Amino acid sequence: MTSATDPSxxxxxxxxxxxxxxxxxxxxxxxxxxxxxxxxxWMAWNAAQNLAALGQxxxxxxxxxxxxxxxxxxxxxxxxxxxxxxxxxxxxxNTLLVAFLGCVTATxxxxxxxxxxxxxxxxVAKLMSGYVEIFRNVPVLIWILIIFSVMSNALPAPxxxxxxxxAASMVMGAIAFTNRGVYIPRPLWEPGSAIVVAVFLLSxxxxxxxxxxxxxxxxxxxxxxPVLPLSLALLFVPTLLAFxxxxxxxxxxxxxxxxxxxxxxxxxxxxxxxxxxxxxxYTGAFIAENVxxxxxxxxxxxTEAAAALGMRPGRIMRLVILPxxxxxxxxxxxxxxxxxxxxxxxxxxxxxxxxxxxLGGITLNQTGRSFEAILLLMLFYLIISLSIAGIxxxxxxxxxxxxx
Amino acid sequence: MSTASKSSARIKxxxxxxxxxxxxxxxxxxxxxRWLRENLFxxxxxxxxxxxxxxxxxxxAMQIGPWLLNGVWSADxxxxxxxxxxxxxxxxxxxxxxxxxxxxxxNYPSEHYGRAGxxxxxxxxxxxPLLFIELPRKMLWFTGLFPFIAYWLIWGGSLWVSVMAxxxxxAGAMVYKRLEWRSxxxxxxxxxxxxxxxxxxxxxxxxxxxxxxxxLQLAPVESxxxxxxMINFILGTTCIxxxxxxxxxxxxxxxxxxxxxxxxxxxFIEFIRGVPLITLLFVASVMLAYFLPPGTNFxxxxxxxxxxxxxxxxxxxxxxxxxxxxxxxxxxxxANSLGLDYWQSMRLIILPxxxxxxxxxIVNIAIGLxxxxxxxxxxxxxxxxxxIKGPILSSTDWFGVYxxxxxxxxxxxxxxxxxxxxxxxxLERKLATDHR
Numbered sequence: 082m083t084s085a086t087d088p089s090x091x092x093x094x095x096x097x098x099x100x101x102x103x104x105x106x107x108x109x110x111x112x113x114x115x116x117x118x119x120x121x122x123w124m125a126w127n128a129a130q131n132l133a134a135l136g137q138x139x140x141x142x143x144x145x146x147x148x149x150x151x152x153x154x155x156x157x158x159x160x161x162x163x164x165x166x167x168x169x170x171x172x173x174x175n176t177l178l179v180a181f182l183g184c185v186t187a188t189x190x191x192x193x194x195x196x197x198x199x200x201x202x203x204x205v206a207k208l209m210s211g212y213v214e215i216f217r218n219v220p221v222l223i224w225i226l227i228i229f230s231v232m233s234n235a236l237p238a239p240x241x242x243x244x245x246x247x248a249a250s251m252v253m254g255a256i257a258f259t260n261r262g263v264y265i266p267r268p269l270w271e272p273g274s275a276i277v278v279a280v281f282l283l284s285x286x287x288x289x290x291x292x293x294x295x296x297x298x299x300x301x302x303x304x305x306x307p308v309l310p311l312s313l314a315l316l317f318v319p320t321l322l323a324f325x326x327x328x329x330x331x332x333x334x335x336x337x338x339x340x341x342x343x344x345x346x347x348x349x350x351x352x353x354x355x356x357x358x359x360x361x362x363y364t365g366a367f368i369a370e371n372v373x374x375x376x377x378x379x380x381x382x383x384t385e386a387a388a389a390l391g392m393r394p395g396r397i398m399r400l401v402i403l404p405x406x407x408x409x410x411x412x413x414x415x416x417x418x419x420x421x422x423x424x425x426x427x428x429x430x431x432x433x434x435x436x437x438x439x440l441g442g443i444t445l446n447q448t449g450r451s452f453e454a455i456l457l458l459m460l461f462y463l464i465i466s467l468s469i470a471g472i473x474x475x476x477x478x479x480x481x482x483x484x485x
Numbered sequence: 486m487s488t489a490s491k492s493s494a495r496i497k498x499x500x501x502x503x504x505x506x507x508x509x510x511x512x513x514x515x516x517x518x519r520w521l522r523e524n525l526f527x528x529x530x531x532x533x534x535x536x537x538x539x540x541x542x543x544x545x546a547m548q549i550g551p552w553l554l555n556g557v558w559s560a561d562x563x564x565x566x567x568x569x570x571x572x573x574x575x576x577x578x579x580x581x582x583x584x585x586x587x588x589x590x591x592n593y594p595s596e597h598y599g600r601a602g603x604x605x606x607x608x609x610x611x612x613x614p615l616l617f618i619e620l621p622r623k624m625l626w627f628t629g630l631f632p633f634i635a636y637w638l639i640w641g642g643s644l645w646v647s648v649m650a651x652x653x654x655x656a657g658a659m660v661y662k663r664l665e666w667r668s669x670x671x672x673x674x675x676x677x678x679x680x681x682x683x684x685x686x687x688x689x690x691x692x693x694x695x696x697x698x699x700x701l702q703l704a705p706v707e708s709x710x711x712x713x714x715m716i717n718f719i720l721g722t723t724c725i726x727x728x729x730x731x732x733x734x735x736x737x738x739x740x741x742x743x744x745x746x747x748x749x750x751x752x753f754i755e756f757i758r759g760v761p762l763i764t765l766l767f768v769a770s771v772m773l774a775y776f777l778p779p780g781t782n783f784x785x786x787x788x789x790x791x792x793x794x795x796x797x798x799x800x801x802x803x804x805x806x807x808x809x810x811x812x813x814x815x816x817x818x819x820a821n822s823l824g825l826d827y828w829q830s831m832r833l834i835i836l837p838x839x840x841x842x843x844x845x846x847i848v849n850i851a852i853g854l855x856x857x858x859x860x861x862x863x864x865x866x867x868x869x870x871x872x873i874k875g876p877i878l879s880s881t882d883w884f885g886v887y888x889x890x891x892x893x894x895x896x897x898x899x900x901x902x903x904x905x906x907x908x909x910x911x912l913e914r915k916l917a918t919d920h921r
Contacts, residue, residue, distance in 0.1 A: 100668075109670065110745040118750055131775045139669040202531050203524035204538045218902040219895040220856035222863075222870060227895075230887040423761035429863050441767060451771040458767075459760045466759035 130262040132452075134378045141457075143448040144169070150443050154350045162285030165444045172439030173461065179356050179435065180422040186361035187421060188414070198373050209369070216366035217381025222427055224363055229431040236260045236351075239342050251345060254334055256342055262350040264336035264343045273330035288312045352433035356425065364421045375400065375410035408480050415473040419466055426462070436461055486627075552576045552888075562882035578885045581893050584877055588893065591712015591867050597641070597704065601715055601855070602788040604638040607631060608722065616908065618915075637703065639711065639719070644701035648873045649688035653680045708786045712867035714897060716786070720868075721855040724793040728854070729847070731794065732801025733840075737831065739802060740809050757799035762857055765792045770864040789861055793854070800850045808843030809835065841916050848909035861897075869894050 098108045132138060144166040151161050156174045173452070198209040198234060239259045241247060251257045257264040295306035324331065336346030379402050387401040428435040429442060436458060445454040499625065512518050525535040533572075555575030559582060560566045566577035581588070590598060611631035614624035633647035657680030664672035697701070711719070738750035757765070769792040770785065812835060820830030862871035873890045879884050 083874060106743050110743045113749065114745050127778050128504045128775045130779050143754075147732065200534065201524070201527065202538070204536045204542075205534050208538050208542065214903065215899070218852070218856075218899045220859040220870075220898055220908070222859045223891055223895050223898070226870065226874070227887070230891070234887065296684055312852060349595065426761040426763045427860070427863070437761075441764065451767075455764060455767050455772055461766050463756065463759040463762065464762055467755075470759075 090392050112247065128452075137449075137452075139452060141453055143444070143450050143453070146448070148444065149447065153433060154353050154437065157339055161364070165440075165448070168438060168444060169400050169440040169457070172436035174436055175433065175439075176422075176425050176428075176435040176437075179353060179360070180418075180430070181432070182357045183360040183364065183421050183425070184418050187358065187364040187368055187417070190361060190365030191414075191417075192372050192430050194365065194369035195372025195376070198369060213366045213369050216363050217370075219361040221359060222430055223425055224359035225355055225430055226428055228269075228359045232262075232351030232355050233260050242338050242343075243460075251336075257336055260318055261342065262348045263354060264346045266336065266346055267334045267347045268343065269332035269334050271330045271332065273327040275421055276327060277320060277323045277330060281320045284315045284319045296339075309403045330446060350433070352428070352431040354431050355431050356428050360361065360421050364424075367417050367420075371417065372406075373411040377405040378409045411476060412473060413479070415423060415469060415476070418470050422465055422469070423462060493693060535816070542793070556889075558582050561564035563884065563886050566845050566886075570633060570901050576889050576892075577886045578889055578915040580877065580883045580889055587713060587872050587876065588890075589713045590715050591872060592710045593712065593715065594704075594710065597706060600638045600641075600772070605718070609634065609639075616912075619832060628659075639706065640708070641703035641705040643696045645695045646688075646693045647690050648695075650684070652691075653683040653688060655787070656680060656683050669826075702773060708784045711786065713872050714869045714894075716861070716866065716868045717858040717898075719786070719856070720790060720793060720858040720861065723790055724858075725854055726788070726852045727794045728797035728801050731798035733805055733836065735798055735802035736805035736809060739806055754799045754802050758803070759794055762796050762860055763863055766860060766864045768792060785866065789864075789866070793858070797850060797854045799846060800853075804843045804846035804850055807846060808841070811842050812839050844909060844913055844916070848905060852905050855902060855905070856898060 096188075098104050136202055148165045148168040149161050151169070152159050152168065152171050152175075155171050156178060157171060159171045162213065194209045194212060197205050198213065199210075200206050236258050239257075239261060242250065242257060242259070256265050289313055291306075292308060295308050298304055298306055312371055334345050336343045336348075338344075383401055383405065384397055384430060387397040392400070425435055426437040426441075429437050432438065434442075440454050440461075441458045445451050506684065509515070510519075518808060523882065526532045551574045553576060555570065555573055556578040557566045557569050557575060558578050560577065561583075562581035563577055563580075566579055567576075570577075575814050578649060586598065590601060593601060608631065610624075610629040614620045615626055630651070634653045636650075637644050637647045657676035660679040661672045661676035683810070735750050735754060738746050739754060741747050741750075766789065767804055769788040773783070774781075816838065818832060820834040823830075827862070857865060859868060859870045861868050862874060863872065864874075867875060873887075873894060877890060878885075878887060
């Protein structure tokens with residue numbers, strides 16, 4: 082019956098797996114899948130063989146053992162008797178620290194240079210394109226090494242600060258640039274300081290509330306609110322009041338020259354500064370290009386239309402150009418942040434103890450657990466990258482042009 | 486009326502017949518003065534910016550000028566440099582004059598520098614037909630042969646090794662051509678299998694036999710002796726060349742509608758892009774040996790080439806995927822409606838356009854890759870930076886001449902990367918077929 086009504090149904094033959102486009106895709110996928118599994122199986126089998134030959138096994142027990150090395154730059158206390166796990170954690174914090182500092186600095190620099198490159202001033206524009214070309218076309222590792230060398234060779238030794246007429250002096254009496262690192266004042270948190278910080282955060286929140294209120298008032302009644310003076314007042318007055326009323330709970334500890342070295346304050350090592358500045362300058366050049374492209378992507382008609390509506394240049398930039406340019410700028414900007422974060426792994430070149438220096442460096446060499454250490458290292462960077470990529474996707478969906 | 490006509494007859498009207506010659510524009514509106522006014526001093530704010538930028542430029546020139554001009558070009562050591570400078574500011578470029586072979590070639594035997602030099606020049610001859618479409622297409626034959634010749638020149642040994650490597654490829658290509666009409670993918674697989682069978686079983690005895698008859702032998706050079714800028718260049722060119730086809734394959738895989746193939750490609754690309762290159766280099770230096778059969782010992786350069794190629798391929802794939810996605814859907818449909826199968830439509834319609842769109846990003850990746858080859862110094866390979874950090878700066882003679890060395894290294898990289906970016910802009914202008 083069926084054959085009479087549906088004569089086109091062909092009989093399945095084995096060669097149709099290759100020749101018929103309906104089945105060919107499935108065949109190829111199955112072949113590819115088996116090839117993939119075989120490749121991985123082969124590699125895993127080899128790894129098992131090799132490890133057995135060396136008398137090793139895969140075990141993460143080494144993370145609980147005593148590290149036995151010191152870390153100079155650290156955000157949390159660490160001594161050489163602590164475990165490898167804690168050393169790795171110090172490394173993670175150091176990676177995040179330099180990534181954060183680098184991203185902030187690179188953004189400020191990049192936005193400034195990107196806008197300046199579009200300046201009508203010929204000299205400024207040329208100077209900025211010189212900066213962009215020089216930094217983009219030279220490997221970042223060279224910049225890291227140059228700045229690190231300057232920090233460790235060209236700056237004066239601490240004993241140059243000694244004596245009646247010292248060869249070097251501290252900047253504003255608070256910051257000392259030495260070849261052992263930069264000494265900066267350390268804030269001292271005494272009881273009650275939490276309240277001051279809380280007041281400060283609250284006043285920042287209230288500034289945002291004020292802005293919203295001002296816009297609402299403008300739209301409802303047409304009356305403008307003096308936002309800027311009110312914001313400045315909100316920013317400083319309550320915090321200062323709280324600070325003095327609570328009896329100055331936040332103090333400052335200045336670095337002082339004692340013996341052969343500076344004591345007190347925070348010692349920022351040259352390796353951190355070298356890495357931070359080099360990454361910021363290098364990534365800043367890329368961000369500058371993104372910013373420039375973003376601003377140029379907004380068509381001139383938008384500026385002219387806004388001007389025709391009677392807007393002032395400042396408002397045109399803030400209300401018309403920037404919101405449109407940001408949509409173009411932010412995605413590449415975030416991928417630059419991602420690049421910068423991955424480039425912090427170059428810390429190994431200057432001995433800054435980030436996660437690559439602790440877990441992938443000394444811990445790996447001391448315990449010989451290269452397999453486990455490198456896997457953990459990759460996992461850490463993967464988590465960071467994927468979370469940044471996730472944030473980017475969320476943002477992209479939020480600012481995507483809503484086409485209806 | 487009559488008085489008016491009378492008066493008009495009496496007063497002889499003055500009518501100028503030819504216009505006055507145009508006056509020269511005022512000083513401030515012409516030539517340099519106008520340019521200065523418009524570009525540097527158009528407003529008070531602009532003037533301030535000009536002054537600040539000018540001050541910065543002068544300051545930079547004051548810093549760098551004496552250092553460059555007073556530079557010492559011949560000295561035995563940094564102490565000698567300092568004595569010659571007598572306290573004045575000046576660079577100690579003598580280190581470059583004395584150590585340039587190490588910077589460029591590493592520990593490559595000095596009697597064979599000529600071989601490396603010839604390979605370097607031949608590279609440009611081989612690249613020329615790829616870069617400039619006007620050149621005769623026959624030059625592409627040389628491009629195809631170049632990798633094998635260059636390998637022979639740089640590593641030395643018997644020419645027959647290179648010839649057999651090439652012969653394996655040719656055999657594979659012939660099998661592919663034979664079977665292509667049946668199924669492109671099947672033919673490709675057959676070709677690859679043929680090439681591997683050739684290399685595994687035939688090439689060894691053939692090399693031994695042919696070398697015994699006609700020994701085309703160059704003095705062999707160990708991989709460990711290759712270093713300096715040469716290794717950056719070898720890694721850069723090889724990895725860019727290898728990663729492009731791999732990247733295309735990955736991009737097509739990611740765009741494909743076969744879920745398993747797509748999944749494998751996505752997994753690979755996202756994994757590679759999520760980790761820094763340095764961790765992959767660690768894998769190359771300590772971990773890759775674990776994944777190979779016990780007893781296999783790969784050359785470190787080869788392991789590094791594999792990892793950098795995989796790394797670059799993931800980025801290339803994303804760049805090409807951008808191009809594929811930017812192509813209007815009509816192009817895919819047009820290819821289908823012409824009755825082309827998948828590979829034909831990709832090769833003839835889609836990829837030529839998609840690759841053209843992705844040229845800027847591909848070039849950016851190539852430049853980034855070339856710069857990233859310096860990272861191998863961290864896994865203690867003696868590339869240019871490794872040479873500077875290791876043997877040169879730690880020698881007692883040149884301890885502390887870091888500015889000159891890093892500036893030299895930076896300059897060398899700048900010349901090449903800037904050249905590549907200028908070429909890509911030329912290529913974009915040339916390939917621009919849309920009407921603007």
